[in-house]
Each structure stands twice: as C-alpha cells, then as structure tokens.
Amino acid sequence: MAEEEEVILLDFWASMFGMRTRIALAEKGVKYDYREQDLWNKSSLLLQMNPVHKKIPVLIHNGKPVCESLFQLQYIDETWPDNNSLLPSDPTYKRALAKFWADFIDEKVNVAARRIWATKGEEQEASKELIEILKTLESELGDKDYFGVETFGYVDIALIGFYSWFGVYDKYGNINIESECPKLIAWAKRCLQRESVAKALPESEKVTTFISERRKKLELD
Amino acid sequence: MAEEEEVILLDFWASMFGMRTRIALAEKGVKYDYREQDLWNKSSLLLQMNPVHKKIPVLIHNGKPVCESLFQLQYIDETWPDNNSLLPSDPTYKRALAKFWADFIDEKVNVAARRIWATKGEEQEASKELIEILKTLESELGDKDYFGVETFGYVDIALIGFYSWFGVYDKYGNINIESECPKLIAWAKRCLQRESVAKALPESEKVTTFISERRKKLELD
Numbered sequence: 001m002a003e004e005e006e007v008i009l010l011d012f013w014a015s016m017f018g019m020r021t022r023i024a025l026a027e028k029g030v031k032y033d034y035r036e037q038d039l040w041n042k043s044s045l046l047l048q049m050n051p052v053h054k055k056i057p058v059l060i061h062n063g064k065p066v067c068e069s070l071f072q073l074q075y076i077d078e079t080w081p082d083n084n085s086l087l088p089s090d091p092t093y094k095r096a097l098a099k100f101w102a103d104f105i106d107e108k109v110n111v112a113a114r115r116i117w118a119t120k121g122e123e124q125e126a127s128k129e130l131i132e133i134l135k136t137l138e139s140e141l142g143d144k145d146y147f148g149v150e151t152f153g154y155v156d157i158a159l160i161g162f163y164s165w166f167g168v169y170d171k172y173g174n175i176n177i178e179s180e181c182p183k184l185i186a187w188a189k190r191c192l193q194r195e196s197v198a199k200a201l202p203e204s205e206k207v208t209t210f211i212s213e214r215r216k217k218l219e220l221d
Numbered sequence: 222m223a224e225e226e227e228v229i230l231l232d233f234w235a236s237m238f239g240m241r242t243r244i245a246l247a248e249k250g251v252k253y254d255y256r257e258q259d260l261w262n263k264s265s266l267l268l269q270m271n272p273v274h275k276k277i278p279v280l281i282h283n284g285k286p287v288c289e290s291l292f293q294l295q296y297i298d299e300t301w302p303d304n305n306s307l308l309p310s311d312p313t314y315k316r317a318l319a320k321f322w323a324d325f326i327d328e329k330v331n332v333a334a335r336r337i338w339a340t341k342g343e344e345q346e347a348s349k350e351l352i353e354i355l356k357t358l359e360s361e362l363g364d365k366d367y368f369g370v371e372t373f374g375y376v377d378i379a380l381i382g383f384y385s386w387f388g389v390y391d392k393y394g395n396i397n398i399e400s401e402c403p404k405l406i407a408w409a410k411r412c413l414q415r416e417s418v419a420k421a422l423p424e425s426e427k428v429t430t431f432i433s434e435r436r437k438k439l440e441l442d
Contacts, residue, residue, distance in 0.1 A: 052325065052357065066317045068324060078313040092299040096287045103289060104273065136273065 007032035008060040010046050012039055014210055016110075016161030017069040018057040019200045023157050024073045026196035028080040070102050073154060086154045101140060101147060102158035108133045109162055116173040117211055120220055127173025131180050138184045145190060152194060156187075160197055163188040167204040168211045228253035229281040231267050233260055235431055237331075237382030238290035239278040240421045244378050245294045247417035249301040291323050294375060307375045322361060322368060323379035329354045330383055337394040338432055341441055348394025352401050359405045366411060373415060377408075381418055384409040388425040389432045 009025070009032050011018035025032055037046055037056050049058045049065040059066045059075065066075045077086040088094035112133055115126035137159065141147055147155035166177050178185050191197045215221045230246070230253050232239035246253055258267055258277050270279045270286040280287045280296065287296045298307040309315040333354055336347035358380065362368055368376035387398050399406050412418045436442045 061314075064314055066314070067321055071317045071320045071324070074320070075313055075317045078316070092296055093282075093285055093287070095299070096292045096296045099292045099295070100288055103292070 004062075006060075006062050009034050010037050010043075010049065010056050010058040010060070011035070012037050012056050013202055014164075014207055015056060016165060019161035019164070020069045020157050021057045021059055021072045021076070022200035023160070023196045024076045024086060026199060027084045027086065027152075027157075028076055029083050030076070030080055070099075070106065070158065073157060077154075084151075086157065088148070088153070098148070098154045101137075101155045105137075105155070105158045105162075109137075109159070113162065113165065113169055116169050117215065118218070118220070123173055127169065127175045130169060130173065131175060131177070134177065134181045134184055138181050141183060141187055146187070152191060156191055160188060160191045161201065163191075164201045164204055164207050165211075167208045171208060172211075172215075225283075227281075227283050230255050231258050231264075231270065231277050231279040231281070232256070233258050233277050234423055235385075235428055236277060237386060240382035240385070241290045241378050242278045242280055242293045242297070243421035244381070244417045245297045245307060247420060248305045248307065248373075248378075249297055250304050251297070251301055291320075291327065291379065294378060298375075305372075307378065309369065309374070319369070319375045322358075322376045326358075326376075326379045326383075330358075330380070334383065334386065334390055337390050338436065339439070339441070344394055348390065348396045351390060351394065352396060352398070355398065355402045355405055359402050362404060362408055367408070373412060377412055381409060381412045382422065384412075385422045385425055385428050386432075388429045392429060393432075393436075 007025070007030055009018070009021060011022065011034060013036060022034075035045075037043060039056070042054060046056065046058065047054055049060060050056075050067045053067060055067070057069055057072065059072045061075075061079070066072050073086055087098055109130070112126050112130040115122045116130060117123075119126070144150075146152045147159070169175065170177055192201070212221070228246070228251055230239070230242060232243070232255060234257060243255075256266075258264060260277070263275060267277065267279065268275055270281060271277075271288045274288060276288070278290055278293065280293045282296075282300070287293050294307055308319055330351070333347050333351040336343045337351065338344075340347070365371075367373045368380070390396065391398055413422070433442070
C-alpha cells in the first residue's frame with residue numbers, strides 16, 4: 001500500500017454491516033483508522049460523509065466516502081485486487097450469483113432478524129420466518145465449505161456478522177438456531193477460524209447485553 | 222454476438238425493473254427472446270428460474286438465470302463490454318457511487334412510490350416522501366445532462382422506468398411531479414430521446430389504466 005493512502009472506517013462495534021467491511025479490509029491487509037461512532041449522537045464527520053442515509057459503516061478512502069457495506073466490499077476488492085479475491089473474478093455469472101445471495105441476506109435475514117428484537121408482538125412470526133430464511137441459505141450452502149464454493153468470500157462475509165447476533169435471535173425469538181440449522185453453525189465456526197473474522201466479530205454475550213439495554217430504552221421490556 | 226448465444230427475458234410490460242433490463246440489452250445491441258409473464262399465474266419457467274423470489278425480470282443467458290434487475294445490468298455490462306459502457310469503467314470510486322444511487326432508487330423511490338397507489342390512507346405521507354426523494358435525486362443530478370455525468374448510464378437506466386409511472390403517482394398521490402421537479406422531467410425527456418428508452422417504456426396512460434384496474438381488484442377503489 002502506498003504511503004499516501006488514507007483509509008478511515010466510521011463504524012459501530014455491534015454492526016453486522018460494519019463487521020463485513022472490517023473483515024474485507026483485514027483479508028486485504030489494508031491498514032485503517034477505526035473510528036467508533038455514537039449512533040445516538042452522530043458526529044459531524046458521519047453526517048458530512050453520508051448525508052443521504054446518515055448511517056455507518058462509511059469507508060473513507062483518501063477523503064472520499066464509500067457508503068453501504070456491500071458496495072464497500074466491492075470497492076475494496078477492486079481497489080486492492082492483489083490479495084484474496086472476495087468476489088469470483090470469473091465467470092461473470094458467478095459474480096452475479098454472489099451479489100444475488102448477499103442481497104438476499106440484506107433483504108431477508110436482516111429484516112426478519114430485526115423484527116425479532118425490535119418489535120413487540122411480531123417475534124413469533126419473525127422468528128419462524130428467520131428460520132426458513134436461514135434454511136434456504138443452508139440449502140444454498142449444501143456440502144460446500146463456504147458460500148464462495150471453495151474459498152471464503154463475498155457471501156460468507158455478508159452473512160457471518162449475523163452469527164454474533166444469533167444469541168439475540170434465540171433469546172427474543174424463542175428459537176434455537178443451532179439445532180435448527182446445524183450446517184450453518186458449522187459453517188460459521190469454520191469462518192471464525194479465520195483471523196479476519198475472529199477479530200471483527202464481538203462476543204455474542206456482549207451483543208446480547210447491548211440489545212437487552214436497547215430494548216429497555218425502547219420500552220420493549 | 223456468437224450464434225450460439227441464447228438470451229431470454231422473462232418480463233412484464235409495466236415493470237420498471239424489467240424496463241431497465243430491456244434498455245440495457247438494447248444499449249448493447251443484444252438480441253433476445255422477450256417472454257411476457259402472467260404475474261398472477263406464474264409460469265413453471267419463472268418458478269424454476271427464480272425459485273427464491275419468484276419475480277420478474279429474469280434474464281436467462283445460455284440456460285442460466287440472472288435475477289434482480291440491477292445485477293442484470295452489471296451482468297450485461299460485463300458480458301458485452303464492447304458497446305456503450307453502463308457503469309463507469311474507471312475509477313472504482315465512481316462505480317461505487319453509481320451503485321449507491323441505484324440502490325437509493327430501489328430502496329427509497331420504489332418503496333414510497335408503491336405506497337402511494339397500493340395502500341389506503343398512506344397516500345399523503347408517501348407522496349410527500351416521494352417528492353422529497355425525487356428532489357434529492359434532482360439535486361444529485363444538478364446541472365448534468367445525465368446521472369452518469371456526460372453519458373447516459375447505470376443510474377439513468379435504474380431511474381427512468383419510474384417516469385412511465387409518474388402519472389400514477391400524480392393521480393393517487395394528488396401531486397404534480399412536473400411542477401415540483403422540473404429538472405428531473407427535463408432529464409427524463411432527454412433520456413426518452415434514446416431509442417433504447419423510447420422502446421422500453423410504455424405509454425403513461427396505459428400504466429394508469431392498468432393501475433386503476435389493479436386497485437379495483439385490490440379493493441382500494
């Protein structure tokens with residue numbers, strides 16, 4: 001990496017979206033300045049860098065912001081192409097497929113998962129839905145080690161952060177993801193053997209405590 | 222194009238997502254077999270090609286399905302790179318920005334727009350929101366001819382299909398997009414001068430009639 005490169009990540013420790021970007025930067029060996037954000041009192045830097053959505057993570061590369069975690073992964077993959085490809089480089093069809101599944105995770109997993117802990121009265125329906133969605137992903141995984149077929153890649157990075165929240169979904173959705181989706185859990189443990197993942201994911205208990213406090217503030221408990 | 226190429230598009234005439242893919246294929250000069258789908262009685266081909274979302278458009282290239290219109294645009298751009306680039310080829314940063322705005326259109330424009338005609342009682346709030354969203358896009362456009370700076374491209378294609386629905390939003394949202402967002406209308410008219418766009422977009426009146434009938438079936442009118 002050239003000396004003049006300046007990479008800053010505006011992030012929040014419990015964000016599964018931020019985890020994606022942290023993992024991708026680690027996979028590429030990119031050094032960066034991590035700046036934890038207060039989401040309930042947003043910094044002027046965050047508002048300036050992501051005026052449209054005002055959301056983390058924001059990747060700032062040489063002063064220019066890249067928003068949305070999946071686009072950050074694509075940006076990182078294109079900007080630092082030498083180490084560990086995240087998206088399949090060939091053929092084009094596999095790239096489209098990887099984008100499809102990452103999008104599925106954003107649209108389906110994220111929406112159902114959030115409904116479990118952030119709503120009142122929708123937990124049962126949402127947790128049933130989440131299990132179905134995770135089973136769809138499990139069947140897409142099949143007997144492969146990773147979603148990226150042989151190597152850890154884009155779809156794995158898109159999904160793995162949610163693993164640190166599984167305790168939250170189990171607790172508030174009254175489910176047991178481990179017994180429902182054993183292959184997915186085996187996959188997650190495989191991913192966690194990578195240093196990039198192990199360092200990016202917080203302890204499950206820390207996330208559960210955080211959400212327990214959030215729910216009190218939201219008057220859900 | 223090699224003789225063995227087989228390109229099929231499963232689509233529905235009024236879909237602004239399908240319009241994107243039709244425009245992109247036309248821009249690239251790709252010949253394809255257009256197959257209109259009955260969305261209320263889905264074909265076995267559609268269910269087989271998009272088992273997860275069961276949605277059009279589906280682009281089938283040599284037997285393999287590519288789902289989700291924005292990924293189809295990226296796939297088309299990568300598969301037929303010679304004619305008219307859709308995404309900026311360089312630098313990477315501009316590509317990330319184009320993806321950001323297309324995603325904004327999917328997340329914001331589409332959601333607010335649908336709420337205007339497909340719900341009861343949310344029209345006023347949704348139409349106010351839509352105008353704000355369109356103004357954000359207008360300010361991103363600025364004094365440029367196209368969102369893709371000098372040439373018609375990815376973001377233009379992502380947005381232009383909605384133009385054929387503006388009559389629907391005006392009618393059911395009780396708004397006047399033309400007077401609220403004159404620069405956006407000028408941009409749309411500029412886009413419509415392209416053959417690829419003119420051929421892909423249906424007449425506004427045809428869309429309005431279609432939605433009027435849909436609303437009756439949904440018992441909204």
